[in-house]
Amino acid sequence: MNIEKYQGDKNVINSCRFCFMCRHLSTAGIASGRESDNPRVRALIAGRILSDPESVKNPDFAKAVFAADLSAAPRMNCVTHYDEVALTLALRRDFIAAGNIPAEVAAIRDELVKAKYAATGKGNTLFLASGYEPADKAMAKLLGSCRTMKGADAFAVLALLGFDKEAKASFAKFKEAAAGAKTIVTDSSAIVLATREFFKGVKVLHTVEYLAGLKLKAKKAVKVAYIQSDLLRNYLESDAACKFFKSFGASVELYGTNEETSYTVGEIATVLDRIDPQLIAEMTEYCARFAPTDRKTVVVAASPVTAKLLAAAGVKVLTFGELAAC
Amino acid sequence: MKIASYLYEMLRSELVDAVGAEFVSADAADQLGHSIDYYWVPELWHDRGLKPTPPDLIVRPADTEEVAKVLRIANAYKIPVTPWGGGSGSQGGALPIYGGILLDTKRMNKVLNIDPITMSVTCQTGINTQQLEWEVNKAGFSTMHFPASIGCATIGGFMAHRGTGVLSTKYGKIEDMVMSLEVVTPTGQIINTLPVPRHASGPDLTMMFLGSEGTLGVMTKVTMKIHPIPEARKFHAFLFKDMHSAMMAGAGLMQSRLHPCAIRLYDEPETASLIKRVLGIDKKGAYLVFGFDGPEKIVDLQMEEGCRICKASGKPEDLGTEMGEKWWESRYKFFYPAYMFQLPQAFGTLDTVATFSNIEKVYWAMKHTVNENFPDARFIGHFSHWYDWGCMLYARFIFDKFPQDASEAVARYNRVWDLAIRAAIREGGVINEHHGVGLKLGRLMKDLYGPAITVLESLKRELDPNNIMNPGKMGFQGE
Numbered sequence: 053m054n055i056e057k058y059q060g061d062k063n064v065i066n067s068c069r070f071c072f073m074c075r076h077l078s079t080a081g082i083a084s085g086r087e088s089d090n091p092r093v094r095a096l097i098a099g100r101i102l103s104d105p106e107s108v109k110n111p112d113f114a115k116a117v118f119a120a121d122l123s124a125a126p127r128m129n130c131v132t133h134y135d136e137v138a139l140t141l142a143l144r145r146d147f148i149a150a151g152n153i154p155a156e157v158a159a160i161r162d163e164l165v166k167a168k169y170a171a172t173g174k175g176n177t178l179f180l181a182s183g184y185e186p187a188d189k190a191m192a193k194l195l196g197s198c199r200t201m202k203g204a205d206a207f208a209v210l211a212l213l214g215f216d217k218e219a220k221a222s223f224a225k226f227k228e229a230a231a232g233a234k235t236i237v238t239d240s241s242a243i244v245l246a247t248r249e250f251f252k253g254v255k256v257l258h259t260v261e262y263l264a265g266l267k268l269k270a271k272k273a274v275k276v277a278y279i280q281s282d283l284l285r286n287y288l289e290s291d292a293a294c295k296f297f298k299s300f301g302a303s304v305e306l307y308g309t310n311e312e313t314s315y316t317v318g319e320i321a322t323v324l325d326r327i328d329p330q331l332i333a334e335m336t337e338y339c340a341r342f343a344p345t346d347r348k349t350v351v352v353a354a355s356p357v358t359a360k361l362l363a364a365a366g367v368k369v370l371t372f373g374e375l376a377a378c
Numbered sequence: 379m380k381i382a383s384y385l386y387e388m389l390r391s392e393l394v395d396a397v398g399a400e401f402v403s404a405d406a407a408d409q410l411g412h413s414i415d416y417y418w419v420p421e422l423w424h425d426r427g428l429k430p431t432p433p434d435l436i437v438r439p440a441d442t443e444e445v446a447k448v449l450r451i452a453n454a455y456k457i458p459v460t461p462w463g464g465g466s467g468s469q470g471g472a473l474p475i476y477g478g479i480l481l482d483t484k485r486m487n488k489v490l491n492i493d494p495i496t497m498s499v500t501c502q503t504g505i506n507t508q509q510l511e512w513e514v515n516k517a518g519f520s521t522m523h524f525p526a527s528i529g530c531a532t533i534g535g536f537m538a539h540r541g542t543g544v545l546s547t548k549y550g551k552i553e554d555m556v557m558s559l560e561v562v563t564p565t566g567q568i569i570n571t572l573p574v575p576r577h578a579s580g581p582d583l584t585m586m587f588l589g590s591e592g593t594l595g596v597m598t599k600v601t602m603k604i605h606p607i608p609e610a611r612k613f614h615a616f617l618f619k620d621m622h623s624a625m626m627a628g629a630g631l632m633q634s635r636l637h638p639c640a641i642r643l644y645d646e647p648e649t650a651s652l653i654k655r656v657l658g659i660d661k662k663g664a665y666l667v668f669g670f671d672g673p674e675k676i677v678d679l680q681m682e683e684g685c686r687i688c689k690a691s692g693k694p695e696d697l698g699t700e701m702g703e704k705w706w707e708s709r710y711k712f713f714y715p716a717y718m719f720q721l722p723q724a725f726g727t728l729d730t731v732a733t734f735s736n737i738e739k740v741y742w743a744m745k746h747t748v749n750e751n752f753p754d755a756r757f758i759g760h761f762s763h764w765y766d767w768g769c770m771l772y773a774r775f776i777f778d779k780f781p782q783d784a785s786e787a788v789a790r791y792n793r794v795w796d797l798a799i800r801a802a803i804r805e806g807g808v809i810n811e812h813h814g815v816g817l818k819l820g821r822l823m824k825d826l827y828g829p830a831i832t833v834l835e836s837l838k839r840e841l842d843p844n845n846i847m848n849p850g851k852m853g854f855q856g857e
Contacts, residue, residue, distance in 0.1 A: 067715035070414070070421045072466040072530030076508035085438050085484030085504065086403075087411030087465065096410050096424065103427035116407035131714045309512035330400055338487075 053108070053149075054142035055098045064139045065102070067132070068095035074126030074136075079314050080119075083338035084331055088116040091126050091136040098143055111154065114147040118157050119328040121318035121335070122212065124286035129312050144214030156327045157213060165218050167206030169229035171199040178233035180204040180256070182240050184356035186370075190377035191239070191259060199233065208246035209323055223251045230254055237262045239371055241283035241319045241355050248288070258284065260354055260372045264296040268376050274300075276375070277344045279307040279362075281354035282314045293354060296372060307351060308342040315339040317362065319355035332361065340365040350375065386434065389455050393437055393479070396447035401438040401485070408436050412462060412480045416530075417470035417818060418726060419788055425721045426784040430473070433460065433480030440485050441502070442560060442568055442598040449596070450566035452479055452846045458857055459846050461592035463504060463532030468727065469816025471539060471591045475850050476857040483534055486598065492517045498557055500601040503534030519604040522549035525812075526713040537597055539814025540589040544709055547632075547764045548639035548671070549605065551812065553588045560599035561587050564842035573601070586837070591814055592848040594841050611639065611671035612681055613702030616694035617663040621645045622738065623692035624664040625761070629734045630687045631668055632764050636680050641668040641764045642705070645741070648758035656708050656717060659701060666694070667705045724780040724791055728759075728798050729810035733768035736806035737761070741771055743801040748775050751797055763811060770811035773798075800825060815852045823853030 058064040068091055075081060081090035088094075094117055101107045120140045127137055147153060153161070171178060177198040181188040182205075192200065207226050211219035223246075230236060238244065239259040247256045260281075276297065284290040297304045308315045317335045318324045325332040340362055343351060351369045353359045359369040370378075393402045409432035414420040420430040439445045452459045458478035465472055474480050483504035491500040492514065499514055499521070508529045511521050524543040525536065535541070537559075542551045549555065559571045571584040587597055618624035624643045631638055644653050649665040659665065666688065670680040688694055711717055719725040732740045741759060748757045752775070759773035775794055781787040799809050799822050809819055809826055824831050831853070838845075838854050850856035 066720065069424070070416065070720065071715050071718075072416060072464060072527065073710070073714055074529065075464055075466070076506045076529040081484075082487065082506055082509060085482055085487065086408060087436075087462075087482065088405065088407035090411070093407055093411040096414065097407060099424060100410060103424075110406055112406035112408075113410075116405070131711050132716045134715065309509070309516045313509070313512075 053101070054145045055101065055139065058098065058139045058142060059102060064134045064136055065095050065098045067134050068092060068136050068139070069099045074130055077125040077129050077312055077314070079123060079125070079335055079338065080121045080318070080331060082313070083335040086331075089119070089331065094120060094136065094140055094143060098139060101146070108146055108150040109152050111152060114152045115154050117143045117147060118154050118213070119324065119331055120321065121324060122320040123282050123314040123316070123318070125282065125312060125314040128286040141212070141214055145216065148214050154327065160323050160326060161210065161213065161215050161218060164206040164210050165222065167203055167222060169201060169204060169226045171201040171229060173197070173199045175199055176234040178230055178236045180236065180238035180240060180243055182238070182356040184360045184371075187239060187356040187359060187373050190371065190373040191237070193377050194263070194373060195237070201229065204238070205240045205243050205322060207251070208240065208242040211246045211250045212242055212320065213323075219246075219250070227254055235262070239354065239356055239373060240322070241281065241357070242322045245283055245287055245320060258292065258354070260284065260296050261290065261292040263372055263376050264292045264299065267299045269299065270301045271378070274302045274375075275349045276302045276304045277307045277349050277351045278304050279315045279351065279353040279358055279369075280311070282316045282319050284354055286314070287320075293372075300376070305349075308339075315342060316353065316355055316358045319357045322357050325361075336361045336365050340367050343367040385455070389451065389457060390435060392451045393435060393448065396451060397437055397439050397444045401440070403436045404434065405436070409433060412436060412465065412474060412482070415470060415472050416466045416468045417473065417816070418724065418791065419470065419818075420473060421721060422787055423784055426782070428784055431475055431477060433474035434477045436480045436482055438482045438485045442562060445481065445562045445596050445598050446566045446568050448479065448481060449562055449564060449846070453565055453844050456844050457846065458849050460848050461534075461538070461596050463535030463538070464506065464527070464530045466527050466530035467535060467539060467814060467816060469539070469814045469818040471814050471816030471848070471851055473817060475817060481596065483532060483596070489513045490599070492519070492604070494519070497604050497606075498601050499604050500599065501533065503537065503597050503600055504532050507531055507533050507536060514604050515607070518607065520607050521555065521602060522605050523552060523555060524709070526710050528710075533600060533602075534597055537588050537600060538591050539816070540812060542763050542770070542812035545639045547641055548637055551763070553585060555602050556584060556588060557601045557603060559584050559587055559597050561595045561597050563595040564844070564847045589814070591816060591852050593838060593852050593854055595847060608671040608673075610674035610677045611669060612677055612699060613640075613667055613669035613706050614681060614685055614699050615665060615667040615697035615702040615705060616688045617649075617659070617661055617665055617697055618692055618694045619663055621664040623694070624666045625738055627666060627688040627691035627694070628668070628761065628764060628769065630691060631684055632766055634683065634687055635766070636670070636684055638668045638680070638684060638764075639671045641666070642760055642762050644760040645758060647756065648760050651758060652712060652717070656711050657701065657704050659697070661695070663695070665697075667702045669702065669706065719774075719776055722780065724777040724787065726775055726791070726795065727813060728773040728775065728795070728802070729770065729813045730773065730799075730802045730807040731763075731768065731770045731811035732805070732807045737768055737771060739805040740802045740807040741773065743805045744773055744798045747797050747801040748794065752777070752794060754779070755794070771807075795819070796822070817851055820851060820853035
């Protein structure tokens with residue numbers, strides 16, 4: 053089983069199964085109050101499966117693991133950086149191998165394996181649109197003449213769900229469709245993560261990395277409450293957002309109460325709203341709670357997933373592209 | 379207990395009606411999570427491939443009214459209710475040992491009011507304590523409650539077992555921080571204790587509920603003191619030749635009434651092991667660190683006098699501010715995996731508090747008891763919460779190897795506790811200072827209290843006639 057490499061005296065299963073030290077950082081667990089939304093329970097499930105292999109067929113265990121928001125805040129802030137994200141992905145692969153796939157997840161897989169990758173427009177730059185219209189429009193304006201591809205995150209979502217074989221096949225199709233592009237830009241955290249962690253051969257920039265390179269300047273003073281990106285901060289340890297804000301001339305404060313909690317409402321787990329809509333609703337309500345009351349402060353998120361969900365909850369949120377295009 | 383067939387469905391229907399279908403669960407993943415807290419015994423059970431007792435149903439109320447509805451239903455059915463906050467207690471206090479309803483408080487996670495004039499915060503008790511601290515910080519204040527489990531536990535959890543933070547020496551234990559409470563009694567009545575913590579209007583109900591570990595009701599709302607964030611907080615460390623001279627220095631700091639915010643003294647074995655590992659100090663002796671906070675000028679004066687007191691107690695090596703600050707920065711690191719003990723080791727914290735006259739006697743009594751009866755165990759300790767009259771001993775025993783058979787292992791584990799705690803009680807020690815009693819130490823409550831235990835038992839019977847609230851904990855009657 054995939055999880056077997058995470059057992060032993062000093063690694064993730066044994067360390068995380070009885071540890072509570074990242075509980076405050078698991079936004080899913082904080083927002084829902086549900087025990088199974090915490091990394092500890094995923095490690096307990098892994099432990100149970102190792103001692104009782106039949107447990108890999110337990111549908112509740114599978115449901116809990118596929119409902120993980122894949123935030124890397126717990127891993128980043130753990131003093132030993134135990135990789136519970138990797139353990140979660142290993143668990144997903146083991147549930148898939150056992151045929152224990154929640155119906156919602158299977159439906160997403162069936163839909164995504166059919167994805168076709170086709171770009172419209174012309175140019176050396178390829179923009180992978182998220183489908184969140186305000187963000188896509190803003191990026192189209194900033195990029196000018198470019199090729200645009202919609203629904204390009206299929207391979208990434210498949211990979212993050214643990215469907216390795218299907219993801220690989222889908223990525224090959226994506227790679228073919230993306231051929232010829234000199235620069236590929238997206239604000240999909242899932243695509244950026246997948247092309248850096250799982251697949252090689254295609255370099256994809258996050259929009260903020262691209263925009264930071266343009267050294268854009270704001271037309272007037274702007275005060276920003278920035279929802280730190282889980283991808284940029286906790287996975288990539290990138291300072292692109294900081295560079296962008298500096299050149300843009302924005303005065304920046306962090307969204308929420310601290311630098312450690314992820315307020316991104318699951319920016320990596322882009323299909324979590326279909327797997328566990330209740331959890332997404334609870335996370336959205338929780339993260340929206342911290343919106344600044346000062347109406348002059350602009351809330352900025354790196355991910356259109358975050359922007360879309362918080363906007364629906366009444367928080368006025370801009371993506372980096374929208375802010376830059378203002 | 380396993381609730382029988384259709385009765386289970388009747389109960390479930392009523393609970394769904396009370397809190398909503400999405401907040402009543404018999405999900406196996408949640409049941410697994412709720413069957414294991416930070417107590418070594420259920421961890422061992424899981425490690426050995428056994429299944430600790432899960433709750434029948436997990437209920438997540440959103441507010442006080444919903445808690446009251448749940449308790450009324452549980453009373454009608456005479457079903458046990460176990461409150462659960464962060465689940466990070468080390469005493470088994472939140473384990474649903476009789477199944478029944480697990481009442482998870484974590485959805486009650488809102489800060490309701492910050493009063494900058496009174497300097498207080500009112501919040502629901504299911505809020506994660508680190509999140510509470512961050513919200514209070516954003517308003518320019520601090521709760522000053524910094525336990526190692528700040529990231530894990532809810533504020534209600536700390537109140538339930540009278541938790542203590544690193545700065546307790548100045549700012550007090552949780553019971554010193556609480557001003558007033560809202561409580562749902564076992565029969566489902568919602569009550570409030572008096573709005574201020576100092577009065578002459580009879581016995582203190584707030585203090586009665588603090589430390590009751592969910593056996594006398596569910597605390598649903600709290601108003602706590604908050605503090606301005608101090609201008610300066612400084613630490614200094616010394617290495618004494620032995621624990622006794624360091625203890626004299628620590629007691630001297632308290633007797634001087636200088637009001638340090640923290641003192642921590644590690645015995646020689648813990649200095650040689652954990653202090654070496656976490657802080658990198660590879661020297662023999664007893665490490666002592668202390669700190670002051672407040673206006674910088676005052677802190678500097680206090681620190682000067684504190685150092686003078688320490689230097690007068692033997693001739694300690696001055697480790698300076700750097701090794702004091704490093705301890706403060708690393709204060710939680712001791713409790714992360716890789717630094718903290720973990721299975722297959724067997725370990726426990728023999729948390730005891732006593733007067734300065736007795737505390738060293740308690741230390742030696744426990745150490746000798748463990749060493750003589752369990753030669754394969756290590757015994758280490760530090761003294762971590764200091765009062766005008768005494769301090770707390772955070773003694774630990776560690777076995778690197780323990781029986782593979784779970785029942786045999788638990789029997790041996792319990793024997794360590796029985797012998798060591800009784801040795802401590804004989805020397806004037808009190809079990810315990812901040813971890814609580816729970817399931818682990820319930821059987822020793824009669825030894826500790828003597829005839830006074832009947833007062834607590836009478837109180838429990840009166841408030842909880844059907845014995846639904848967390849039965850079998852704190853030495854109270856089981857189901």
